[in-house]
Structures are given as structure tokens and as C-alpha cells.
Amino acid sequence: MNKEKIIEVQNLTKQFGHFTAVNSISFDVYRGEIFGFLGANGAGKTTAMKMLIGISKPTSGEALVAGFDVKTNTEMVKRSIGYMSQKFSMYDDLTIKENITFFGGIYGLSKIQIKEKTERLVEELKLEEVIDKLVGSLPLGWKQKLSFSVALLHEPKIVFLDEPTGGVDPITRRQFWEMIYAEANKGTTIFVTTHYMDEAEYCDRVSIMVEGNIEALDTPKNLKSKYNVASMNDVFLKLARNAE
Amino acid sequence: MSIKVQNISKSYNKIKAVEAISFEVKEGELFGLIGPDGAGKTTIFRILTTLLLANEGTASVAGFDVVKEYKAIRNSVGYMPGKFSLYQDLTVEENLKFFATIFGTTIEENFDLIKDIYIQIEPFKARRAGALSGGMKQKLALCCALIHKPKVLFLDEPTTGVDPVSRKEFWQMLKRLQQKGITILVSTPYMDEAALCDRIALIQKGSILKIDSPENIIKKYDKIIYDIKAKNKHQLILDLKNYPSQYSVFAFGECIHYIDKNSVFNSTDLQNYLLEKKHMEIEISVSNPTIEDVFMDL
Amino acid sequence: MKRFIGFVTKEFYHIFRDKRTMFILFGMPIAQIMLFGFAITNEINNVNIAILDKSKDAETQKIINKISSSKYFKINEEITNENQIESVFKRGKVKAVLVFEKDFIKNIQTIKQAKVQVITDATDPNVANTISNYVNAILLNYTQEINKNNKSSHQIQTQTQLYYNPELKSIFTFVPGVMTIILMLVSAMMTSISITREKELGTMEVLLVSPLKPFQVIIGKVFPYIFLSIINAAIILLLGFFVFGMPIEGNLFLLAFESVLFITTALSLGILISTVSNSQQTAMMLSLMGLMLPVIILSGFIFPVSSMPLPLQIISNIIPAKWFIIIIKAILLKGATISVIWKETLILIGMTVFFIAISVKKYKIRLE
Numbered sequence: 001m002n003k004e005k006i007i008e009v010q011n012l013t014k015q016f017g018h019f020t021a022v023n024s025i026s027f028d029v030y031r032g033e034i035f036g037f038l039g040a041n042g043a044g045k046t047t048a049m050k051m052l053i054g055i056s057k058p059t060s061g062e063a064l065v066a067g068f069d070v071k072t073n074t075e076m077v078k079r080s081i082g083y084m085s086q087k088f089s090m091y092d093d094l095t096i097k098e099n100i101t102f103f104g105g106i107y108g109l110s111k112i113q114i115k116e117k118t119e120r121l122v123e124e125l126k127l128e129e130v131i132d133k134l135v136g137s138l139p140l141g142w143k144q145k146l147s148f149s150v151a152l153l154h155e156p157k158i159v160f161l162d163e164p165t166g167g168v169d170p171i172t173r174r175q176f177w178e179m180i181y182a183e184a185n186k187g188t189t190i191f192v193t194t195h196y197m198d199e200a201e202y203c204d205r206v207s208i209m210v211e212g213n214i215e216a217l218d219t220p221k222n223l224k225s226k227y228n229v230a231s232m233n234d235v236f237l238k239l240a241r242n243a244e
Numbered sequence: 245m246s247i248k249v250q251n252i253s254k255s256y257n258k259i260k261a262v263e264a265i266s267f268e269v270k271e272g273e274l275f276g277l278i279g280p281d282g283a284g285k286t287t288i289f290r291i292l293t294t295l296l297l298a299n300e301g302t303a304s305v306a307g308f309d310v311v312k313e314y315k316a317i318r319n320s321v322g323y324m325p326g327k328f329s330l331y332q333d334l335t336v337e338e339n340l341k342f343f344a345t346i347f348g349t350t351i352e353e354n355f356d357l358i359k360d361i362y363i364q365i366e367p368f369k370a371r372r373a374g375a376l377s378g379g380m381k382q383k384l385a386l387c388c389a390l391i392h393k394p395k396v397l398f399l400d401e402p403t404t405g406v407d408p409v410s411r412k413e414f415w416q417m418l419k420r421l422q423q424k425g426i427t428i429l430v431s432t433p434y435m436d437e438a439a440l441c442d443r444i445a446l447i448q449k450g451s452i453l454k455i456d457s458p459e460n461i462i463k464k465y466d467k468i469i470y471d472i473k474a475k476n477k478h479q480l481i482l483d484l485k486n487y488p489s490q491y492s493v494f495a496f497g498e499c500i501h502y503i504d505k506n507s508v509f510n511s512t513d514l515q516n517y518l519l520e521k522k523h524m525e526i527e528i529s530v531s532n533p534t535i536e537d538v539f540m541d542l
Numbered sequence: 543m544k545r546f547i548g549f550v551t552k553e554f555y556h557i558f559r560d561k562r563t564m565f566i567l568f569g570m571p572i573a574q575i576m577l578f579g580f581a582i583t584n585e586i587n588n589v590n591i592a593i594l595d596k597s598k599d600a601e602t603q604k605i606i607n608k609i610s611s612s613k614y615f616k617i618n619e620e621i622t623n624e625n626q627i628e629s630v631f632k633r634g635k636v637k638a639v640l641v642f643e644k645d646f647i648k649n650i651q652t653i654k655q656a657k658v659q660v661i662t663d664a665t666d667p668n669v670a671n672t673i674s675n676y677v678n679a680i681l682l683n684y685t686q687e688i689n690k691n692n693k694s695s696h697q698i699q700t701q702t703q704l705y706y707n708p709e710l711k712s713i714f715t716f717v718p719g720v721m722t723i724i725l726m727l728v729s730a731m732m733t734s735i736s737i738t739r740e741k742e743l744g745t746m747e748v749l750l751v752s753p754l755k756p757f758q759v760i761i762g763k764v765f766p767y768i769f770l771s772i773i774n775a776a777i778i779l780l781l782g783f784f785v786f787g788m789p790i791e792g793n794l795f796l797l798a799f800e801s802v803l804f805i806t807t808a809l810s811l812g813i814l815i816s817t818v819s820n821s822q823q824t825a826m827m828l829s830l831m832g833l834m835l836p837v838i839i840l841s842g843f844i845f846p847v848s849s850m851p852l853p854l855q856i857i858s859n860i861i862p863a864k865w866f867i868i869i870i871k872a873i874l875l876k877g878a879t880i881s882v883i884w885k886e887t888l889i890l891i892g893m894t895v896f897f898i899a900i901s902v903k904k905y906k907i908r909l910e
Contacts, residue, residue, distance in 0.1 A: 040407030041378045140281050167404070167433045169280035169448060170540045174494045181478035181495070195407050198436060201497030220498055233408050233436070240409045293751045315753075323751045327744040333559045334552065345548030346752050389748075 004031040006158060006189045007052065012061035014047050021047040023212035024061060031157075034180060034190040036203030036220075038236070041195060044212040049193050053160055054078050066157045079107075082151035085162035089147030092136030096127060099135055100150060107154035121149050141172030148179060158189040165199060177202050197233040206232070208239055215239050245304075246271045246396055246427035247292065252301035254287050261287040262450040264301070269429055269443075274422045276441035277431040278535070284450040285431040286326055289400045292429070293323045306395045306427075322394035324385050326401045332374030336365055336384055339373055340391060347392035357424065358387045361417055379410025386417065397421065399430040403437065415440045435536035446539050453542040458535060465538050467491070468509065471499040471531040474523040483521045487514065494540060499527075501537060545754060549762035556736065557766060566732065571724045571774050575781045578716040589673060590618040592636045594627065597646035605658070605684055609640070614676050631663050638662040638673045717782035718870040719843035721775060722863045725801070726837050728771050729808035730815065731829035737763050737816035738825040756905060764809050771805045772798075791877030800873065800883075803890050804866040808833075810897035811862075817904040837863040865889050 007029035014022040022044045029035045039045035050056035052065055054074035063070045066080035090099045097118060104114040122131055125145060135143060144164065151159055161180075165173045180202075184190050192203060200206045200220060207217040216223055216239060223235045247269035254261045262284035269275040277285045290296040292305055294314035302309070308316040330339050340362075344351050355362070365383050368376060373384060382402060389397060399418075403411045415437065418428055430441070438444045439458045446453040446461075454461060474480040477495065484493040484502055491503040502514075511528045518526050557563050591609075595602050610617045618636050621627065627639050641659040643649070649656040660677050662670035737760075740746040749759050779797075782788035790797070811833060819825040838844060840854060841863040847855055858864050865886045872878035880887065 040409065041405070167281035169283075170435065170536050171494075172280075174496075174540075177495045178478075178481055181481065185476065185478035195405075196434075197408050198434075198497065202495065236408045237412060240407075290747075293747075295747060295750060318751050319753045321751065323748055325744045325747045329743050329745075331552070331556070331743070331745065334555055338552070338555060342548060342552045343748075343752075346545050346749070346754050348545060348753065 005029070006031045006033075006066060007035075007191070008062075008064040009052075010062040012048065012051060012063050013059045014044075014051060014056065015059045020212050022051070025209075025212075025214050027207055027214060027217055029158075029189060029191065031189055032184055032187045034184050034192065034202065034204045036200045036206035037191060037193045037209070038197070038200050038206055038232075039193075039195065039209030040240070043209040045193050045195075045209050048209070049160060049162070049191075052077075052191075053081055053083060079154075080157045082154065082156035082159040083162075084147050084151040084159065084164060086144075086164060086166055089143055090135045090150060093134060095132050095134055096138075096146065097131050099146075100153070103150045104153050109154060117153055121146075125149065139172075141168045141176070144168060144172070144176055145179060148176065152183065152188070156188070158191055159183070161190065161192045163194045163196065163199075164192065166194075166196060197231065197236050200232040208236060210239055215242075245269070246273070247275075247303075247305050247429060249288070249292070249303045250301050252288070252291060252298045252303055254284075254291060254296065254298050260450050262291075265447075265450075265452055266301075267445050267452060267455055269427060271427055272422060272425050274418060274428045274430070274440075274442045276438055276444040277429070277447055278433075278435060278438045278444050278539070279431075279447035280433050282449075283447045285447060286400055287450075289323075289325070289398055289429070289431065293321060293398055294318060320394060321396045321398060322389035322392065323398045324389045324400065324402055326404070330373045330381065330385055330388065333372060335370050335372055336376070337369040339384060340387055343388040344391045349392050351391065354391055354393045357393055357421075358390050360420060361387050361390075377410075378406050379413070382406055382410060382414060383417075386414075390421070394426065396427045396429070399428065401431050401433065403432060403434065411437070435534065435539060438535040444535070446535075446542065448539075448542075453539070461535060461538055462533055465533045465541075467503050467533075467541065469531045469533050469537055470502045470504070470509075470511070470514075471496075471527070471529045472502050472514075472518075473499045473525065473527040474518060475525045476523065479521070480518070480523060483518065483523070487517060492541070496537075499531075501531060503541075546758060546762055549754070549758070550765050553736070553763060553766045557770070563732065567728060567770055567774065568777075570727070571720070571778050572781065574720045574724065575717065575778055575785075578720055587613060588616050589614060589638065589669075590636045591615050591638045591640060591673075592619040592621055592627075592630050593617055594621050594624065594639055594641045596644045597642050599647040601647040601650060601656075602642045605642075605681070606640075608684055609677070609680055612676075612680060627661060636663070637669060638677070640677065715843075715871070717778065717786070717788050718867050718874060719841075721778045721801075721870065722804070722841065722843065722866050723834070723837055724774055724778060725771050725805055726808050726833055726863060727829075728774055729767055729805050730812035730833050731826065733764055733767050733809055733812035734815035734819065734825040734829055735822050736767075737813070738819055738822050741820055742822060757902075760813060760901075760905065764813065767809065767812075768802075768805055771808075772802065775801045775805075788874065790874055792873035793879065796880060797870070797873050800866070800869050800887065800890075803887065803894065804862065807862045807866075807890055807894040807897065810894055810901055813901040814897055814904065817901055817906075836861050840864065841867050843867060862890060862893050865893075 005028045009025060009027050011024045011026055012022060013020065013024050025048060037045055037049065047056065051058050051070060052063060054065075054070050054077040058071060065077045068076040068080065070077050091102070094102065100118050100121065101114055104117060109117070122128055130138065135146070138146070148161070148164070165176055168176070180190055192199065194200065203220065205217065205219050206223065207214045209215070216235070218226070220232055224230065224232065227235050227238045229235055229238065245268050249268070250266050252265045253263050265284075265288065277288060279285055287296065291298050292303060292310060294310050294317050297311060304310060305317050306320050308320075310317060331342070334342065340351055361383050365376075365380055365387070368380065373381060376384065386402070389399075403414055406414070418430065422428055432438070441458060443455065443457050444461070445455045456464070472480065472484065477500070480500055481493060481495060484490055484500060489505045491505045492501075494501045515526055515528060557567070593606055595606065606617065609615050619630060621630060621639070624641075630636050630639065639661045641661065643657045643659070646656045658677075658681060660674045662673050740749065750756070779790065783790055812829070815825055815828045815832070819828055840847075840850075840858040840861050842858065843863070847858050847864065850858065869883045869886045869890070872883050
């Protein structure tokens with residue numbers, strides 16, 4: 001694997017008044033990597049991610065995303081990334097086609113490009129019969145696969161996934177991870193934030209945030225052997241216990 | 245029998261939510277409904293807590309019929325709905341006091357039942373529920389559902405959106421409540437939590453696929469699952485799917501779970517096949533099946 | 543009973559801890575009364591007018607002096623011929639032009655009749671209407687004066703007098719209107735929102751599964767708002783009375799009874815809304831579109847019912863607020879007793895019973 005850095009974070013800090021949400025974290029993410037960004041609710045992972053996608057200004061420290069400074073060049077940062085969250089993915093009251101056209105449009109794709117992309121998605125996800133159906137009428141698993149594809153419409157260098165597979169059935173979940181592997185294989189970097197530890201097992205490398213600090217950063221395999229436990233869930237439990 | 249469900253069906257505007265579901269929960273049992281979102285778990289909870297009427301079938305809770313004797317059920321069960329979030333603008337103590345009052349009891353009267361849980365949140369009793377962390381909120385909600393000493397406790401996805409530490413603590417609390425003789429029906433989309441129940445029902449698309457103890461479900465699973473690892477996971481999945489005798493191929497955490505069609509399986513053959521496809525760092529080993537593996541094969 | 547008190551206590555916590563609710567409850571009535579009282583008023587002051595006096599005699603001069611000495615009008619311009627009327631209006635300098643006919647004094651003396659034409663700029667119809675009313679009043683006053691002086695006069699007297707609100711004080715019509723709106727807002731909107739909030743939070747499910755009876759839940763939710771609405775009504779009346787000198791002619795007990803009746807009507811509407819909506823947003827939209835707009839537009843608060851087209855007049859009959867405004871105006875301004883307003887009271891009682899009946903029927907002991 002070539003080790004080209006796509007995200008570089010140096011002493012990134014965010015303070016709200018006297019409260020330090022993110023305390024001088026540093027890490028790198030490489031091109032084509034599936035990077036798991038883990039932490040409990042309130043550990044600071046959402047705050048950190050917001051800084052990386054350019055919607056929150058760091059108090060201090062540096063971060064380069066796809067080569068652009070998140071402090072000064074947020075426009076370019078936003079152009080180079082895709083974002084998918086479990087809470088908001090697509091408009092339920094628009095059809096699949098209308099959603100694709102809309103999201104393609106806001107990322108500045110031309111009509112021809114949107115048409116090509118739509119055709120390719122229809123083929124890849126076998127959407128012929130549902131393309132004109134309202135997104136709201138689709139099962140959850142479909143929606144997730146579809147919104148992942150929509151986040152990739154403008155061919156971003158990095159995709160941020162916010163708790164992508166919570167609550168879906170196990171098979172759909174596997175299909176979703178297969179899509180992620182395929183995308184990573186093409187060289188797209190996948191940045192997954194989650195507090196579901198079993199999602200972490202699928203990542204190439206994971207970092208675990210506890211109370212604003214990154215307490216661990218390695219491959220799931222190394223972390224498990226380091227803490228001498230069987231699952232990422234147990235790694236997390238050990239780390240949390242140490243913090244108390 | 246504490247809970248008895250016979251042939252319950254329910255549809256909303258012609259869309260079937262649950263279809264001909266039957267199961268029984270014994271007194272003092274910790275019974276899990278395991279299935280993804282939209283499987284029909286919440287519908288079952290609402291029928292059993294008398295909030296919904298089934299289209300077909302009968303059900304009873306603590307010996308009372310869910311339709312005719314709904315008032316008796318409402319007096320004897322504790323219920324924590326899925327999206328239950330308490331009164332955010334009331335303090336911890338006010339919330340608890342409120343639920344005690346409407347159930348015609350006091351915090352003191354049943355304190356021994358909630359003591360273990362309450363002492364963990366007591367330091368924050370003057371704090372508004374809205375300012376609590378996810379794990380704390382969940383503990384408070386459990387206290388509120390227990391305050392009137394229910395015979396049966398219904399917990400609809402209590403651990404969704406809660407961090408691993410709080411999840412673990414929560415299950416420990418359920419075990420202790422069970423020892424006090426409370427029957428517990430709990431639902432969860434997380435397969436790894438299934439193992440913590442006495443018995444589970446695997447449920448998908450409104451139907452129950454299997455009911456048994458987690459141990460039995462795994463023991464009765466007769467296929468052999470192989471953990472397969474290689475450097476390029478994406479290519480590995482594609483190549484395994486093209487392997488002639490493959491039965492199923494699923495990504496599973498760090499590795500791929502592979503099941504072969506034939507009962508006699510030679511791992512060297514597969515290894516050679518993968519080497520031929522230029523895979524590196526190949527590892528093949530027999531894996532212990534999990535509930536999730538069984539679920540996927542149903 | 544203990545359960546009920548516990549429930550109501552909780553409800554008061556919700557209300558007192560939410561700044562927005564507190565603002566709607568207590569800030570709004572005061573702000574509205576002040577706004578209607580001081581800013582949005584139908585009264586006119588120092589309106590610029592122009593005079594076209596074709597007669598220029600002693601009599602017209604007297605009238606002009608009288609008009610200009612009133613605080614309502616200021617004579618801005620004197621024009622000399624009719625062609626100028628259009629241009630003064632176009633320049634927007636004046637709101638009205640008074641035209642005295644030729645030989646004004648001669649006409650009064652000979653044919654006992656003289657004409658003053660009031661031309662108003664009707665781009666603002668309300669102001670135009672008020673101006674012509676005021677001018678009429680001044681002229682009327684003037685004719686009365688001359689009649690007094692020469693007792694033998696045969697001049698025809700116009701028998702228009704302004705009853706109940708002789709100074710045309712608009713605040714007197716606004717106080718009942720604002721009171722109606724506020725009671726509707728507090729009672730209907732706030733209750734429907736607070737009930738649907740419990741649905742959103744998921745707490746309604748728990749309350750339903752508790753031994754509390756559904757009607758206990760509803761009464762518990764509604765009770766604090768009855769209490770607060772009564773306080774609100776009192777605040778509005780006190781403000782009207784002390785700040786704007788509005789008369790309260792009628793019996794206070796009757797007033798209180800009718801107010802509580804209307805509050806109950808509004809509350810039953812609020813409960814009805816909450817039974818059909820599942821989110822606070824829907825409840826809010828339904829209350830605003832379904833209740834507030836009709837109250838403002840069709841109740842006769844701003845636009846007189848009698849000047850509406852017939853279909854709207856018929857529709858206005860089903861608006862409870864219309865009847866309450868009639869009742870409360872009668873009590874406050876005319877000192878009416880129940881013998882005068884029994885019909886309207888019965889209509890309100892009927893509506894309340896009807897709404898409560900549907901709500902009870904619609905209210906579910908289960909989720910659907």
C-alpha cells in the first residue's frame with residue numbers, strides 16, 4: 001500500500017469556553033484506507049470530525065484534508081470530501097432520480113455527468129424498477145447503500161461516514177461493507193466515525209477517543225493483541241476503565 | 245407463563261408489520277427479541293403493552309388478556325419505549341418522583357429494587373435529565389420503569405445509541421433484576437447482545453425465524469465457518485464468490501466468513517486457488533459461529 | 543388525587559422552565575395590548591388636509607377654523623380650483639380635501655342646506671373612512687351649534703350619534719379582540735403543543751401504559767392552562783382599564799363566567815387538535831391556520847362581520863371567537879346582563895360540549 005497522507009492532523013484542539021472538547025490530537029490517514037474514528041458519545045469525536053469537514057473552526061492546531069487547510073481553505077476541503085450520516089441521507093419525499101439529480105447539482109456536476117452517473121448507479125445497484133419511487137418508501141438498507149453512492153457522486157477523495165450501518169439487517173450490512181471495500185480499493189479514503197465497536201472491526205486502522213484525547217491508534221488486530229482481548233468492544237472497555 | 249403470544253398479526257394500511265407470531269416467556273426469564281430495524285419488534289412491544297390492538301391472534305401478559313384486561317396489565321408492567329427520553333426539563337429526582345406518583349407509589353416504598361441503579365445517578369439528582377449523558381439517561385429511564393415494582397418489564401431497544409461501557413453495565417443490571425424475579429422482554433438490533441439473554445427469538449420482516457437459547461442456536465448450527473484473511477479484502481471477497489464450491493461469503497470484521505457447499509472441505513485447495521489469484525498473507529482457520537452467522541443463514 | 547396533583551406539578555415545571563412558553567404566556571398579552579393600544583390604532587391625529595373654498599364667506603371660515611383647531615386635522619394647503627385636487631393627492635401631501643360649494647352661506651340662509659364635499663385618499667381605506675367620519679362629526683357638531691343660536695331654524699339635523707365609543711377610541715374594540723386571541727392562543731395552541739410534545743418524547747406511551755386514566759392525563763395537562771388563561775384575561779382587562787381607561791360596565795362575575803366558558807371552548811379545541819396531530823409542528827400549524835386566522839379575520843375583531851360577503855358571514859357563525867367578542871363587548875362597553883347575551887352564551891356552551899364530545903370520542907386509550 002502506498003503511504004500517501006490524505007489527512008494530516010497536528011495538535012488539533014477545540015475549546016468551548018473552559019471545556020476542552022478535543023485536546024491536541026494528532027494523527028494521519030492514508031490514501032485508500034478505511035479509518036475508524038471511535039469514541040463514546042461526548043468523547044469529542046463529532047467535534048473533531050466537524051473540524052475536519054470544515055464546518056467548525058479549530059481553536060488551535062493544524063489539519064490538512066486532501067492537502068487543504070481546514071482553517072483557511074474550507075471551500076476546497078468541502079469539494080474534496082463526501083459525507084453521509086445515518087440521520088440525514090436523502091430526501092424521503094423525492095424520488096431516487098430526483099435525489100441523485102439534486103445532489104449531483106449541488107456538487108456542480110453537469111447534466112451529462114448526472115445522466116451518466118445515474119445510469120451507472122441504476123446498473124450497479126439494480127435500480128431499474130425503483131428509480132422513480134420515493135426514497136421514503138424504500139427499506140432502510142437500500143437507503144443506506146443509495147446514500148453512500150450519492151455521497152460518492154462527485155468522486156471525492158475522502159468520504160466521511162457517520163455511524164453508517166446502525167440497525168440494518170446483517171446481510172444488508174455485509175453488502176454495505178462490500179461497497180465500502182470496493183470504493184477503498186479504487187483509492188478513495190473512508191473515514192468512519194462510530195460508537196459501535198463491531199463496526200470498528202471492519203476498518204484497516206482505528207483510533208479511539210476518550211475524553212478529548214486519542215488513547216489508542218492501530219489496526220484492530222494489533223489493538224486486540226496489545227490488550228489481550230477478543231474483540232474491539234473489549235479493547236474499548238479496557239480503555240474506558242483505564243480512564244476512570 | 246408470564247407472556248404468551250399466539251398467532252399475532254398486525255398490519256398498518258395493508259403493510260404487514262408482524263405476521264402470525266407466537267412465543268412464550270417464562271416467569272423470571274430474560275427473553276430477547278433480536279432483529280434489525282423494521283423487523284416488527286416495536287409493534288410486538290406495543291401490542292403486549294396494550295397500546296395497539298392486533299388484527300389477529302391473542303396474547304396475555306402476567307395472566308391478563310391484552311385486549312380485555314388491559315387495565316390490569318397497565319398496572320403491572322414497566323415499559324421503556326424505544327425513543328423514550330424522559331422529561332428533559334425536569335431534574336433526575338423530579339422525573340423519578342413524577343413516575344412514582346402516577347403509579348401511586350413513592351420512591352422510598354420500592355427503593356430497594358432500584359437502589360443499585362439509583363446510587364449511580366444519585367450524585368446528579370439535581371441535574372436536568374436533558375444534561376445527562378446517554379448512559380445516565382438510560383439508567384434513569386430504567387429506574388422510572390421500575391419504580392412501581394412491575395412483574396414484567398418491557399425494554400424496547402434500550403441500548404441503541406449507548407456506548408459500550410454503558411451497554412455492558414446495563415446488561416449487568418438486567419441480570420440482577422432478573423434475579424429479583426422480574427420477567428424481562430428486551431429487544432435489540434445488536435446480535436452480540438443476544439448471547440446475554442436466556443432465550444431469544446430471531447425476528448426479521450415480521451416473522452420469527454427461530455426461538456431457542458443462544459447456546460442451543462449456535463450448537464444446532466451444523467455448517468462449518470472458515471475465517472479467511474488476505475491483504476486485499478475487496479479482491480478476496482470477489483475471488484471467494486467465484487470459487488466453485490462456495491456456499492456463502494460474508495465480510496465479518498477483520499476477516500471473511502466462508503462456508504463451503506461440501507461437508508468435506510480441503511483448505512489447501514482454497515489456499516492454492518487464492519495464491520493463484522495472487523493474494524498475499526493468506527490465513528484460513530475454522531471459526532466459531534456466532535448468532536449473527538446463524539441469523540444470516542436463516 | 544395525589545396522582546393528579548403530581549401530574550399538575552410536573553406540568554407547571556414544564557411551563558416555568560421554558561422561556562418561550564413563559565414569553566407566549568405573559569409577554570405576548572402585554573405586548574399585544576400595548577401594540578394595539580398605542581401603535582396600531584384606527585385613530586387619526588394631525589392628518590394633513592387641503593381646503594378648496596369656493597365660497598370664502600364668514601360661515602366657511604368658521605368651519606375651517608373649527609376643523610383646523612381640532613387635534614385631528616392640520617390644514618396643509620388651500621387650493622383654488624378642482625383641477626388641483628388630483629395633483630395634491632398625487633404628491634401625497636394630504637389625505638383629504640374639503641370642498642365648500644359656492645354660495646355656502648347663502649344656501650344655508652335660503653334653502654337651509656349647504657354642501658361640503660369630503661374627498662379622501664382611499665388608498666388606505668380605513669384611514670379614509672375614519673377621516674370622513676371625523677369630518678362628519680365636526681360638521682354635525684357645528685350645525686347643532688348654529689341651530690342652538692337661532693332657535694327658529696328649520697335646518698335638518700342628521701341624527702347620527704356615536705354610541706358607546708363617542709371618541710371612536712379603537713382601543714375599546716381591540717381589548718376584547720386581543721383578549722380573545724390570547725385566550726385562544728394560550729388555551730388551544732399551548733395545550734395542543736404540550737400534549738403532542740409528550741407524544742414526540744415517547745412519554746405519552748409510558749403515561750398510557752400507566753394506571754392513569756386517559757381523561758386524568760388530559761385534565762392534568764389542561765388544568766394549568768385554565769389557571770394561566772384566567773390570569774391572562776385579568777392582566778388584559780387591568781391593562782385596558784388602568785392604562786387606556788377602558789370602561790368595565792358590566793358585572794365582573796358574569797365577565798369571569800363567560801371568560802372561563804370561552805377558555806373551556808378553546809381548551810377543548812386544543813385537545814381536539816392534539817388528538818389528530820402527532821408532532822408539535824403539526825399542532826402548531828393546525829392551531830395557527832385553523833384557529834388563529836379565523837379568529838383574526840372572521841370573528842369581527844378587525845373586519846366587521848356585517849361588511850363581509852354572505853358566505854363568509856355564514857362561516858363566521860361557526861367561529862366561537864365571534865360569539866365571545868359579541869359577549870365581551872356587550873359586557874364591557876354596554877354593561878349587558880345575561881338576559882341580553884343568553885343566546886350567544888348558549889351557542890358557546892353548545893360548541894364546547896360538541897368539541898369535548900368529539901375529543902373524547904377521538905381520544906384513544908391506545909396508540910391508534
